[in-house]
Amino acid sequence: MDLLSNLALGFSVASSFENLFFCLIGVLLGTLIGVLPGIGATATIAMLLPITFQLEPVSSLIMLAGIYYGAQYGGSTTAILINMPGESSSAVTAIDGYQMARKGRAGIALATAAIGSFFAGTVSTFLVAIFAPPLTIIALKFGAAEYFSLMVLGLVMSIALAHGSILKALAMVVLGLLLGMVGTDVYTGTPRFIMGVREFSDGLNFVALAVGVFGIAEILRNLEDEHDREMVTNQVGSLWPRREDFRAMIGPILRGTGIGSILGILPGGGAILAAFASYTLEKKVSKNPKEFGHGAIAGVAGPESANNAGAQTSFIPLLTLGIPANPVMALMIGAMIIQGIVPGPNVATDQPRLFWGIIASMWIGNLMLVVLNLPLIGLWVKLLKVPYYILFPIIMAMCSIGVYSVSSNTFDLYAVAFFGLLGYAMTKLRFEPAPLLLGFVLGPLLEENLRRAMILSRGDPSTFVSRPISLTLLLMSLGVLVLVFLPAIRKSRDEVFIESEG
Amino acid sequence: MPGAYAEFLGGNMAMKRILGALCAATVLSSAAFAEGYPERTITMVVPFAAGGPTDTVARLVAEKMSTDLGQQIVVENVGGAGGTLGAGNVAKAEADGYTILLHHIGMATSATLYRNLPYDPLGFEYVGLVTEVPMVMVARKDFPAADFPAFVEYVKGNADKVTMANAGIGAASHLCGMLFQSAIDTQFVTVPYKGTGPAMTDLLGGQVDFMCDQTTNTTQQITGGTIKAYAATTPERLAIFPDLPTVAEGGLPQMEVSIWHGIYAPHGTPAEATGRLSTALQFALADPGVTKAMADLGTAPSPAADATPAALKTKLETEIARWKPVIEAAGVYAD
Numbered sequence: 001m002d003l004l005s006n007l008a009l010g011f012s013v014a015s016s017f018e019n020l021f022f023c024l025i026g027v028l029l030g031t032l033i034g035v036l037p038g039i040g041a042t043a044t045i046a047m048l049l050p051i052t053f054q055l056e057p058v059s060s061l062i063m064l065a066g067i068y069y070g071a072q073y074g075g076s077t078t079a080i081l082i083n084m085p086g087e088s089s090s091a092v093t094a095i096d097g098y099q100m101a102r103k104g105r106a107g108i109a110l111a112t113a114a115i116g117s118f119f120a121g122t123v124s125t126f127l128v129a130i131f132a133p134p135l136t137i138i139a140l141k142f143g144a145a146e147y148f149s150l151m152v153l154g155l156v157m158s159i160a161l162a163h164g165s166i167l168k169a170l171a172m173v174v175l176g177l178l179l180g181m182v183g184t185d186v187y188t189g190t191p192r193f194i195m196g197v198r199e200f201s202d203g204l205n206f207v208a209l210a211v212g213v214f215g216i217a218e219i220l221r222n223l224e225d226e227h228d229r230e231m232v233t234n235q236v237g238s239l240w241p242r243r244e245d246f247r248a249m250i251g252p253i254l255r256g257t258g259i260g261s262i263l264g265i266l267p268g269g270g271a272i273l274a275a276f277a278s279y280t281l282e283k284k285v286s287k288n289p290k291e292f293g294h295g296a297i298a299g300v301a302g303p304e305s306a307n308n309a310g311a312q313t314s315f316i317p318l319l320t321l322g323i324p325a326n327p328v329m330a331l332m333i334g335a336m337i338i339q340g341i342v343p344g345p346n347v348a349t350d351q352p353r354l355f356w357g358i359i360a361s362m363w364i365g366n367l368m369l370v371v372l373n374l375p376l377i378g379l380w381v382k383l384l385k386v387p388y389y390i391l392f393p394i395i396m397a398m399c400s401i402g403v404y405s406v407s408s409n410t411f412d413l414y415a416v417a418f419f420g421l422l423g424y425a426m427t428k429l430r431f432e433p434a435p436l437l438l439g440f441v442l443g444p445l446l447e448e449n450l451r452r453a454m455i456l457s458r459g460d461p462s463t464f465v466s467r468p469i470s471l472t473l474l475l476m477s478l479g480v481l482v483l484v485f486l487p488a489i490r491k492s493r494d495e496v497f498i499e500s501e502g
Numbered sequence: 503m504p505g506a507y508a509e510f511l512g513g514n515m516a517m518k519r520i521l522g523a524l525c526a527a528t529v530l531s532s533a534a535f536a537e538g539y540p541e542r543t544i545t546m547v548v549p550f551a552a553g554g555p556t557d558t559v560a561r562l563v564a565e566k567m568s569t570d571l572g573q574q575i576v577v578e579n580v581g582g583a584g585g586t587l588g589a590g591n592v593a594k595a596e597a598d599g600y601t602i603l604l605h606h607i608g609m610a611t612s613a614t615l616y617r618n619l620p621y622d623p624l625g626f627e628y629v630g631l632v633t634e635v636p637m638v639m640v641a642r643k644d645f646p647a648a649d650f651p652a653f654v655e656y657v658k659g660n661a662d663k664v665t666m667a668n669a670g671i672g673a674a675s676h677l678c679g680m681l682f683q684s685a686i687d688t689q690f691v692t693v694p695y696k697g698t699g700p701a702m703t704d705l706l707g708g709q710v711d712f713m714c715d716q717t718t719n720t721t722q723q724i725t726g727g728t729i730k731a732y733a734a735t736t737p738e739r740l741a742i743f744p745d746l747p748t749v750a751e752g753g754l755p756q757m758e759v760s761i762w763h764g765i766y767a768p769h770g771t772p773a774e775a776t777g778r779l780s781t782a783l784q785f786a787l788a789d790p791g792v793t794k795a796m797a798d799l800g801t802a803p804s805p806a807a808d809a810t811p812a813a814l815k816t817k818l819e820t821e822i823a824r825w826k827p828v829i830e831a832a833g834v835y836a837d
Binding site (some may be wrong): 042045046049050053139140141142143144184186187188189198199201202267317321322323324327330331334337338340343344345346409448452455456458 | 574580615709718
């Protein structure tokens with residue numbers, strides 16, 4: 001069988017001593033930068049790019065890919081331990097993961113994230129191997145109208161991220177949408193809300209926003225109440241999930257893997273939704289939706305699996321079309337070109353060693369990550385015992401370096417400070433940052449695709465319902481809305497989405 | 503030379519001696535500069551995101567230039583505002599030869615596209631031209647027209663139905679699109695995207711009809727048969743696609759355009775430094791590895807005669823003058 005011989009070729013390439021070594025370097029570096037708040041995979045890969053020119057093309061790409069999914073892995077560690085997500089996906093993990101840590105279950109949260117990621121990584125690697133070409137065809141069916149409807153669904157679902165008042169969550173989504181408007185209009189080139197600051201002309205920096213409203217705000221809150229913080233650190237309990245924890249994570253991991261694998265294929269920002277969508281689904285199917293936002297294990301297991309599955313399947317557009325799904329993929333394309341391999345639809349046939357070698361290395365890399373990270377959990381949890389007066393300046397310094405390194409822009413540091421204060425004010429007023437972040441990420445995509453769909457249909461709005469995929473997505477959004485508001489109309493409280501405040 | 507200068511000033515012996523010493527000191531210090539330069543790492547600013555076509559060109563030549571200079575050239579990506587952020591940063595950087603800029607045709611078009619540039623686009627020192635990347639008119643693979651003249655006819659006849667993608671205001675594909683509209687004197691709907699990646703995705707998926715983009719982005723898709731190529735925007739046919747006609751053969755010579763890349767230094771950078779960088783650039787461009795990598799992308803290194811400060815200066819000046827009326831006629835501005 002073709003697939004088996006291809007996989008055999010891939011594993012023989014990926015398990016050569018040299019390639020195993022570079023895979024290990026990649027995942028180690030990735031974990032490290034993922035754990036250091038603010039420093040992202042994009043900046044690291046950009047910095048390391050010149051080094052990779054000296055390596056074999058396969059080795060260098062294996063290493064770069066390792067950095068990418070290693071960073072996804074490591075990012076959840078900071079989200080759980082110090083409420084500091086470096087990417088939109090780990091922002092979801094922070095919601096329940098950090099609450100688990102505050103309840104002394106940091107070790108279990110970290111183990112859950114590791115196990116979920118490994119399972120998702122394994123499944124989606126095989127998906128990439130078996131279904132890459134047919135999945136590409138589906139991805140190409142997604143035009144502007146479909147993406148618009150997908151984003152609508154994402155925004156509707158974002159309400160479920162809130163564990164407080166729905167109205168406040170909506171306000172946060174809208175504020176996020178407004179912040180997302182800052183920057184240059186794609187269609188006319190007109191700068192919007194940049195207040196004369198040239199640095200804002202490409203929009204606000206996501207990392208600055210996330211680090212500010214989550215991380216810095218949390219530091220401020222902790223400094224306000226030293227006693228509260230000490231209670232957290234003294235409570236570090238068991239490191240390893242118990243049997244009931246395992247039982248609680250199986251379903252979320254399976255569902256998260258499915259959602260993540262599908263959304264990851266879409267090059268226009270589908271992967272962004274993976275973690276959010278999984279969280280919403282888990283909250284919906286859970287018997288105890290009240291638990292969400294207060295340390296639900298499913299709120300970590302689902303999104304983490306979805307996130308990692310999406311990270312793997314986002315290689316599909318890169319490998320089969322030569323089209324980058326995100327900035328990291330764009331860098332990998334740059335690396336390939338400099339190595340003399342121009343990525344495109346022919347890579348799989350022209351460079352089978354490279355194509356299958358990378359796919360096989362993804363699974364090996366995931367295995368390395370889980371082997372590396374499970375023993376490290378004890379160490380990470382000990383980090384929580386470091387006195388806070390030592391820990392918080394280190395976190396702040398690392399954040400600043402990381403945010404600055406994204407685009408060598410001092411304005412982003414002011415943005416971190418500003419959003420830190422805003423985030424603190426929001427905590428005081430019991431507004432939650434996650435819906436804001438989702439609005440910020442999805443808003444620009446929503447607008448861009450709405451306007452593009454309207455341009456392509458010459459102003460005819462029926463394009464959204466006459467295209468079957470788009471119609472299906474819109475009907476799903478409608479369904480979610482009905483689920484949210486029907487109970488309110490009946491005056492019976494449905495605890496799935498609406499919970500008591502506080 | 504110092505003597506002659508003092509002679510010209512006339513005056514007494516003391517004045518002569520002082521001036522002579524001063525001039526000698528200047529010559530000496532610049533000689534020392536030339537000998538010692540470069541003594542440390544040089545930063546090459548690319549005003550676009552890492553991984554893009556300009557970044558790839560920069561990293562290709564930076565690596566070989568480093569070999570010749572004996573010092574590492576580090577590529578720093580300062581993206582934003584159509585390349586004007588990075589260019590602005592370099593304009594303000596210290597003119598010591600340790601900060602340089604690699605920018606493409608946008609250096610010339612932004613002079614008109616942006617009405618309030620925070621720097622003078624003609625106020626840089628020049629190092630040389632790097633490469634001129636050709637462009638190709640491509641369409642979704644089931645687009646009806648059989649050849650370039652038929653394509654032009656189809657677009658003219660169906661101006662209210664066809665759509666043309668571009669990678670955003672000021673992008674190479676946008677410039678080529680403006681040229682095409684003015685060359686065939688027809689208005690049709692253009693669809694801007696955030697970069698070439700998403701635009702190409704929609705072209706592959708048949709969501710838009712056609713696009714004119716650099717060979718760096720289109721070559722692999724054309725050879726892979728996922729999109730159709732109609733014409734090259736070069737005076738001569740491309741080596742990689744010898745069967746592909748040029749726009750001039752199709753009757754539209756005014757559509758000839760290439761995305762040229764040049765290296766600049768901040769105003770006041772010593773000529774010794776830019777000269778040394780020019781030599782290194784010529785060394786890099788003569789490297790067979792660079793030639794091969796560029797050929798794979800459908801382009802070629804600029805000849806040594808063009809990899810010089812004078813050639814780049816002329817290029818920038820003519821290109822600013824060429825694009826000003828095109829952009830003003832289209833009435834599109836980026837700020």
